[in-house]
Amino acid sequence: MRGRSGERVRVNGLALRRLPGHSAPVFADRGFCVMTSRCPPHRLALSRRAVLAGSAALVAARPCAAGSAAGSVTRSATGPVDKPRSFAATHGSAPFDSRHLIPGASLDLARINPAAAGARVVALTIDDGPDANDRRILDLLKRHEARATFFCIGRKITGAAVPIATAIAESGNEVGSHSHTHPMMSDLSATEQERNLSRANAALAAVGVRPRWFRPPFGDFDDTTTALATALGMQTVLWTIDSQDWKNTPAATIAARVTDRLAPGAVVLMHSTKAETVKALPTILEAGHRKGFRFVTLTDWWAAMAAAQPA
């Protein structure tokens, strides 16, 4: 993003800036590029449809190869100084360094003893609910004697979604916070972050949930985020396997991506909002069980990981 910034446009509500010097439309937003599959400077292909699908496209957006490096501060001629981004926000999906899984914690999956009793656990995390798909997901989990953690968006817990959130909370699965409005947390001031997280927790409290875990939208956070989450009794957690279901991936591809990568202590990122995710779940659960994995809540996963750490 050196030099002048280009034309400003809005795509599906996103304020984007077209960058000069690319063979396909490339739009810079928040310090990194949202790119199309036809732009050679970028290795990660994102379809125009994904961009048009809105902010989900930003999950895997990587720093512009022609501009900023991950975590660097960038400046445009007309825009504000962009803040440094967290690892997940700038790198997107796997390969994922497990040191970033629990920001600020000493857990390192690379050091756990995979042969330890109980180490063969996997934490499925299902973001962006409550959603109408969640009832089917709950049924599938029950049928396969599996548990998961649902990261709910506070402001979605309203109307017909209230009984869904209640059903999740009462099902023996875990419910975490996915913020109130699904923002890039590091775009917010400390006061705004505090308000966002507190409102989410109030919405969750209304359905009987006091969350222990916080999943930052887009994997984006800063030190303020993690400190606020801690103050609210939550541990910030990212993931080790991105199912990429948010790309409107077919069920078979989602299932293969996840099952091929299952490992002791894996944390899988999935989304309630995708029908293909629901279709992929039975395959994932069956394959996991065949490989000797148990699917557990994040709280049970955390206990298993602590027990499997070297003394």
Ligand SMILES: [Zn+2]
């Ligand atoms: Zn999300």
